[in-house]
Amino acid sequence: MLHTQKLQDLMQQVGISSFKGLSRAAGISERQILRLRQGKLEQMRVNVLLKLSPVLQMPLNELIATFSTVEFSQEKTAPTQELLREITNLRKEYDRSQFQLEQQREILLQELQQSSLQLLESLLLQWPTAAQKAQENPQLAAVKIVPLVQKPLDKLLQAWGVEAIAPVGAELPYDPQLHQLTKGTAQPGETVKVRYTGYLQGEKLLYRAEVSPV
Template identity: 55%
Template sequence: MSKSSKPNYTDSLQTLMQRVGISSFKALASASGVSQKQIMRLRRGEVEQMRVETILKLAQVLKVPINVLMRTFLNSEIAQPPTEDKTIATLKQEYQKLQHQLEQQKQTLLQEFQLSTLQVLESCLLQLPTFEFKVKEHPEISATKLLPLIRPLQQLLQQWGIEQIAPVGEKIPYNPQLHQLLSGNAQPSDLVIVRYTGYIQGEKLLYRAKVSLVE
């Protein structure tokens, strides 16, 4: 490569893209969330002028270690080996820092999720132990008084978009994809009764309903 010509790493980038099934620079930009302007910088060997977050996103999508990506696209005419090694070491430190920040964000989101869930279940959590204590002292207490404590759980399931497959006790046609027979055999459309309800979330099956044949 002469000093008058600009470095071009397009072929190197296309080789990495082909390995992960990315057919165009536009598709690479879409998959990584990196602008095509930044991808052009990579093709020109201007990797030292790019942000660490940008290089990290591209490395993840191209499925190569960040130090390999750096060595592949670092312009050797403007960067001597000692500078290159120092840059890679700095990027590794930044990468570790980002990983730590992501882990902290993950913990924060988990705590927020747990707190919001507890707020919905607050009445259930506060009253259920008291109800359990009273039932032990007075076994004759009607179990129907327990039903209001279940409502917060029902509200939580509704917020998450989780629905029952069918109510307990309902008689419905047997569907092997949604139902699990407790005993015996059944053909699709045979009438069964729901013994334990199942749950779905959108189109995803969480738990099949447990059913038995109607005698």
Template identity: 60%
Template sequence: MLEIDFTKNLRNLMQTVGYESFKSLSRAAGVSQWQILQLRRGKIGQMRIEVLIKLSEILQISWTELVENFSVDGLSSSFHKTHSSHKNIDLLKQITDLQVEYERLTLSMLEQREGLKQEFQRSSLQILESLILQWPTAAHRAREDHQLSAVKILPLVDTPLKRLLQDWNVEAIASVGTEIPYNPQFHELLAGTAQPGEIVKVRYIGYMQHDQLLYRARVSLL
């Protein structure tokens, strides 16, 4: 069987758009040199649609021109049999374009999410500024001076923590040492059992955010 060579056709198109070698065309289109060889050998009917889309865009020709330039009657009918019709080709191109747009939007969303994450981290660090700048020094002094009262360094932790929780709309469930009626929805017993309404003592604070429970307050029997 006579092998058809479309190399001259391809070189003419390449020269028009400024590509001197098949290797440079391969890189520009993002397809393998084997795929380009298939095109040169007239095997366009056996090539994947996404490869043809990339080549047609780089060569700056339409789908119909690509098919006509690299097909003979038998191969053209084979191509159309494989891909149904030009209408289906256009549909496949639209699908590919949508896939490209989807990938672009996905990348954009990832970049936006990373930007929001960094912005969140910066705003949180600003709130915790006094803690992260002064706490290491205060801790160092406490280790050196065992007489240093813990009350003097508590504001370094207490103040920024309260501000952070306030900015995030996080509210505490009671206070440590508070005696309150037991509610199993919001309280967790450290030991033993208790009936709802029975008075218990808060040992560890729980938290709510926008009416949603984050952590139950841990309580003990009196």
């Protein structure tokens, strides 16, 4: 095809050995790559060229000049220059959008951290003192300290929509989709005992509960 060898030479320089590999690396279809090989760059979408440019390590204007079949005569320069201006503007818009997305991610992360810290406030404030008292008095009953951890944790899990599959010590029918055996064997429906609780977030399984046969 018209530009196949050019494209293969560029791919070799960046360590890509196949057109399928180029398709995966750039996140575009192999049909778009076929158009490039056939010299149909003018039929390709601008966003496809924007994805190919960094993968092939070639500036957009060079990519267009290399694979365009448009002759740069006096009469045909204007449309090509217009395309280049459009690509430049799109690139600027893309960079601006990426910057805005990064800022939004930072803001969301800060908000998540702030809300989590508020839910864990009592733990953050009281746990160091409780831990110190436990070191000073080894006879201090653990049951007095557990609520300091349990209550803030319960609030945090509730805020995030996370639910325990079953409490520790519960005996229930074995479900291999929700349970993981720590020892022995069990058939679905047979009674098992929960050793370590698991968690669901809505319908998504986060951790299977660890169980053992009764």
